[in-house]
Amino acid sequence: MLSAIGLDEAHESAYRALLAAGAADVPELSRRLALGEYVTERALRGLERHGLAARSPSRPGHWVAAPPGVALGALLTRQRHDLERAELAAALLAEEYRARSAEPAVPDLVEVVTGAAAVARRSAQLRLGASSEVCALVAGKPVDVTDREERAEERSAAPGLDRRVVVERAVLDLPTGVTDLTAALNRGERVRVVDRVPAELVIADRSLAVVPLASRTTEPAAFVVHAGELLDLLSALFDSVWRDALPLRLGAAGGMADDDFTDGAPDQPDAADLEILSLLLAGLTDASVARQLDLGLRTVQRRVKRLMELTGVTTRLQLGWHAYERGWITRDGRA
Structure with missing residues (x-):
């Protein structure tokens, strides 16, 4: 059904199984698919290249599926x-x-x-x-x-x-x-x-x-x-x-030293949070964001961790999803 966007049957089956499992390692997913572990891992790597799956940062060896609305979109x-x-x-x-x-x-x-x-x-x-x-x-x-x-x-x-x-x-x-x-x-x-x-x-x-x-x-x-x-x-x-x-949301961190880069409101991201989030969603790594904004890497990581705690998520894929759901990043209006 998803062949029109470049996914073959093996990739689609692996993605559906991963969505159903929530998180799974290669042996578990191999059993669900009734396929060998080598074939299963190759399918997962293919999904990773398409942005449909990622390695879980909280459960080593496990994989998680990207939200269909964002990834397939x-x-x-x-x-x-x-x-x-x-x-x-x-x-x-x-x-x-x-x-x-x-x-x-x-x-x-x-x-x-x-x-x-x-x-x-x-x-x-x-x-x-x-x-x-x-x-x-x-x-x-x-x-x-x-x-x-x-x-x-x-x-x-x-x-x-x-x-x-x-x-x-x-x-x-x-x-x-x-x-x-x-x-x-x-x-x-x-x-x-x-x-x-x-x-x-x-x-x-x-x-x-x-x-x-x-x-x-x-x-x-x-x-x-x-x-x-x-x-x-x-x-x-x-x-x-x-x-x-x-x-893109840029300019909030311009000219600020790391020591001036203080936390925002307790229940909402501030302008600097949204600037970092904008660059991360655009595909930059933490190190690239820190370099482009002239900030310390730990400052960027601290900000990202705060945003994840604020939204109650455990992965950055989920953070991106919640950012859209909460209207922090939107394609509407004059943004």
Whole structure:
């Protein structure tokens, strides 16, 4: 039944058995499945790679199942993104074919811009010319975090500009990734995170988009897409990725020393708790969170332990689930 999201029968049986057991070691699960221990352990490792199972931190040698709503939802989202990426590739090829057609009646909906300077110039023009919103999907350095020379001009030209950017998780591991994103959030930009974006793009006012191309040469290139069905498809792609992405909460720990990082209210997480939780749910390790926030590892671990005690859970998978249930982390609103 779950083959559509990449799980074979053995993985599905192991996942169902683990859900029923709550927690089980390899021998116990092997008996439940009537399979050899080697086959059972291999199935568990496969589930672990898919984010559907994890080793229990409180019961050594035992495995626990990830909550279906979160874990299977992530797999479904990934499948949707793969399909959307394929649809985008097909549409881009179709529009490129039409743009190169010799028929004079074919509208010029797509430009091909080549050269690093030309691509950078068109991208800057797109951002500076926007009057209502700029949306971006980013796989590398955040393109919507503009250069210093552009920021003052952007603010004076469009003070109410709505900027939304979705970045890949790998951006958070860049040396200045969290710093850049914190600065973007402080400027009023809205930032969310996904495992990976289906394509890089920047859209201005739903009327113009720049789509960088994976060039086969050393010279950068990009599509400039004008209003039309292809642009509508790109806008729908961004909306879909934005809807499924995880909001970032950053800035609470900036400039704070470990000694200043005190506990929050007794029954609620404080802003710094939510910042750490946001980065953990985005996929960073405790050590990465500590490094990015310039905190001690023990400070981060103490905060996580407090959140687990606050929610009454024993695993971090459960903590993520309860964070959504309690509304600490949400995709709704302007977060």
